[in-house]
Amino acid sequence: MKMYKVIFFSVSLFLLAVSCSKEEPISYEPYETDLPDNPTDQAIYDLRQEYQTKIIYRYDRRYVSTSAFAVPPRYDLVLPYIENVLRKLFIAPYDRQKTDFMREHMPIEMIMFGTSINYVEGGESNFSASGLAYGLSRVIITGVNAYDLNNPSWLRGQYATLHHEFAHVLDKIYGRPTGFDNVSKGLYAGGTAYGAFSQAEARSRGFWRNYGMLNESEDFATWIDGIVTTPKEEVLQIVSANNYLSQKYQLVYNFYLEKGIDLHELQAYLQNILDNLED
Amino acid sequence: MMRHLSWILFAAVMLVWMACEKTTTHLPPREISPEVDEIAKKYTDVLVQSPQGWVLAYKPDQYEETIYFHLIFKNGGKVDVLAGYRGYHTLQTDITYYFEGNYTPIIVFSGENVFSELADSHNGAYKFKIYYKESPGTFEVVRSDGFDDKRFELTPANESNLALLNAQIDDILAQIAYEEEQERLAAEVRAKIKAFVEIESDFYFYNLTVDDFSAAINSFDTVAREISLTYKETPTSAPATTTVGYTLTPEGIVLDPALAYGTVSLELLELGELLYEDPDDPNKATAIEVVSNGNVGTMGYAHVAPYPYTLTSDRSVSTVDWLLDPNQQNAGLFLYTADADQHYSAFVNADRIEFKDYINAEVNDALATNRLVNQIYFPANQASSRNIQISTRNGNDSGNKFFLYNFDLNKIINEASALNVTLTTAASTITPHIDAFNAYLDPQFPAEGVTVAPVIVGTTLRFRLISRKDSRYWVEYILNRAADRSNRFD
Structure with missing residues (x-):
């Protein structure tokens, strides 16, 4: 019996000693991000810090459809594009009216391409996209290589596209204004190519332009690019033409207004910036 | 009953009080997260505690230079602002400021102030x-709308940044003092122009003369702001008529386009004093002094022609050259007037009545x-003196009587169509009345000479001899030979 006690005691001591032996500690290495070492990446870094958005300019074939072609943006144009187009014509118009608006709504990724995205085969053959929005997370910017601050039509096209794609983002976050989809119900292009409809026909059916006849989402977004590129008086004159137009205008305008954004003020601001931009 | 009365009185007072209560607008609370609010309170403490206040160096997007602002933050969300920006260069007190933002503190200068003005006018x-x-104890500010990421320093005020x-x-x-002075000068110029266009004179010519440039002023339109001038680039040039616009500046009249003659360009006419040369009324202005390119001239009524009148078919021949040409003399040229008022100026007609x-x-x-x-006779015999003859009728009205007065005629060199006339010997019929004849002829032929100016009556050429001393004296002569009346001078 005594022998058992000695054995038990010895084993217990041994187990205690074994159980207390320490493993080698895992050394702590703090995570360090490489800070940008050039102005372009610094500008992108700053935007990410401020707006939680990633500007991607490095070419990745997977961002466009297999049936489409697009070229990467010229590196030397990325920085001026960010400074003069993204900041001045896209971010500032909203944040000027509503503090932190873009911090809370900016797409998570904005991907830059040098040209438009040209579809050469498949269902959208001969179609050229000047911008794309994927859900609420990603917007594709095209046409960067044509950057020219002295070309008002290019500039207007750029900010029209940006605000159009951003409308898709807001559409995904909030949904379109209640009742919007019903205004022109049954009047969309349906199986017909939207290009078959004239501007006058599109307007008579309550669309800003015929591209909006594609579907409700494009209908909504085309109203936005239309209003932000057209002076208020002209917009009011256009929408007074019929009830479809005036209803949609009210819905779209109020949708933004409820979020603190007056689209007419935004248009006036854009026009002022456009008039005063310097290379 | 008294009890009811008290209740009614109480109800009435309540009604009046409620009716007087003002409705107030309740603004939604500012959006500021608790974390940012905490930071904002610390920032407010730092801002308020700087004894001299703060200096912000800020350049708005559409403004040429950096503007300096002296900001004295006070408790209660108020700040006094002095800015190096016109209109706000005196102290603006109690401007409202507050913080907002959900992620980063954003300082907002609210209401009408220099920052909202710069936002509106200079983006x-x-x-x-x-x-x-923390380390230098300064702030950096960047506009909150993401328009750009330029940071501007907000530093404690000190001698050097306040000096800026x-x-x-x-x-x-x-600049304000300069503009006030310019405005005063501009008003002075406007007043001078007003005084100038109001000048009325019966002097014969209306000229703009500066240095070598001399033009006839055809019109001075203060509504259209245009001046119509006729001038000759050289004495032998054809006259050119031009209409130029003008603007008034504190310096004077700026012509647009500038008048070019030779190598000189006449653009700015500085206006001097009004000139009072009317012998009958020393308070009546006749012209105004002008200065251009450092040369002093005049604009207004004058006694002499702006440029020589020359033969259209031969610009080298002036009216005076033509009159004194021996060929005319050989051909028996003489000039005469008729006994009709239109041949004489009002002043000469007055003399004629007396005479x-x-x-x-x-x-x-x-x-x-x-x-x-x-x-006026130019005898074919060139040894004979040229002469003027005053002609009347004989006493019995039976025939004409002539009073001959010899004179010398000489061209005045370098003057516009100017002829010097010197009365010499008078005929015996004049001698007893020499003083009266001289008194009659002297104003027509003064020592300063006369201008020989062409006039066209119908289709015929006549010459007016206009006193260079007082152009209100002139006489219009008919040329005796019909062929000469077709000549044209201008």
Whole structure:
């Protein structure tokens, strides 16, 4: 019996000693991000810090459809594009009216391409996209290589596209204004190519332009690019033409207004910036 | 009953009180997260505690230079602002400021203030993200709308950064003083122009003469702001008529386009004093002094022609050259007037009335009632003196009587169509009345000479001899030979 006690005691001591032996500690290495070492990446870094958005300019074939072609943006144009187009014509118009608006709504990724995205085969053959929005997370910017601050039509096209794609983002976050989809119900292009409809026909059916006849989402977004590129008086004159137009205008305008954004003020601001931009 | 009365009185007072209660607008609370609010309170403490206040160096997007602002933050969300920006260069007190933002503190200068003015007029900002740098104890601000990421320093006020602001304010004050002076000068110019166009004179010519440039002013339109001028680039050039616009500046009249003659360009006419040269009324202005390119000239009524009148078929021949040409003399040229008012200026007509009375009363066998004319002779015999003959009727009105007065005629070199006339010897019929004849002829032929100016009556050429001393004296002569009347001078 005594022998058992000695054995038990010895084993217990041994187990205690074994159980207390320490493993080698895992050394702590703090995570360090490489800070940008050039102005372009610094500008992108700053935007990410401020707006939680990633500007991607490095070419990745997977961002466009297999049936489409697009070229990467010229590196030397990325920085001026960010400074003069993204900041001045896209971010500032909203944040000027509503503090932190873009911090809370900016797409998570904005991907830059040098040209438009040209579809050469498949269902959208001969179609050229000047911008794309994927859900609420990603917007594709095209046409960067044509950057020219002295070309008002290019500039207007750029900010029209940006605000159009951003409308898709807001559409995904909030949904379109209640009742919007019903205004022109049954009047969309349906199986017909939207290009078959004239501007006058599109307007008579309550669309800003015929591209909006594609579907409700494009209908909504085309109203936005239309209003932000057209002076208020002209917009009011256009929408007074019929009830479809005036209803949609009210819905779209109020949708933004409820979020603190007056689209007419935004248009006036854009026009002022456009008039005063310097290379 | 008293009890009911008390209740009614109480109800009435309540009604009045409620009716007087003002409705107030309740603004939604500012959006600021608790974390940012905490930071904002710390920033407010730092801002308020700086004894001298803070200096912000900020350049709005569409403004040429950095503007300095002296900001004295006070408790209660108020700040006094002095800016190196015109209109706000005096202290603006109790401007409201507050913080907002969910992620980063944003300082907002609210209401009407220099920042909202800059936002409106120069794409500036009145909301700034604000970052504190503890080590130097300064702030950095960047406009909050993401328009750009330029950071501007907000540093404690000190002698050197306040000196920058004060220099800006000094510049503004100097600019204001300059503009006031310019405005005063502009008003002076406007007043001079007004006085100039109101000048009325019966001097014969209306000229703009500066240095070698001399033009006839055809019109001075203060509504259209245009001046129509006729001038000759050289004495032998054809006259050119031009209409130029003008603007009034504090310096004077700026012509647009500038008048070019030779190598000189006439653009700015500085206006000097009004000139009072009317011998009958020393308070009546006749012209104004002008200065251009450092040369002094005049604009207004004058006694002499702006440029020589020359033969259209041969610009080298002036009216004076033509008159004194021996060829005309050989051909028997003479000039004469008729006994009709239109041949004489008002001043000469007044003299004629007196002279007629004198002749009728004092001169033997002469009657001037229906005939008192001038005739100038250029005898074919060149040894004979040229002369003027005053002609009347004989005393019995039976025939014409002539009073001959010799004179020398000489061209005045370098003057526009100017002829010097010197009365020499008079005929014996004049001698007893020499003073009266001289008194009549001297104003027509003064020592300063006469201008020989062409006039076209119908289709015929006549010459007016206009006193260069007092152009209100002129006489219009008919050329005796019909062929000469087709000549054209201008």
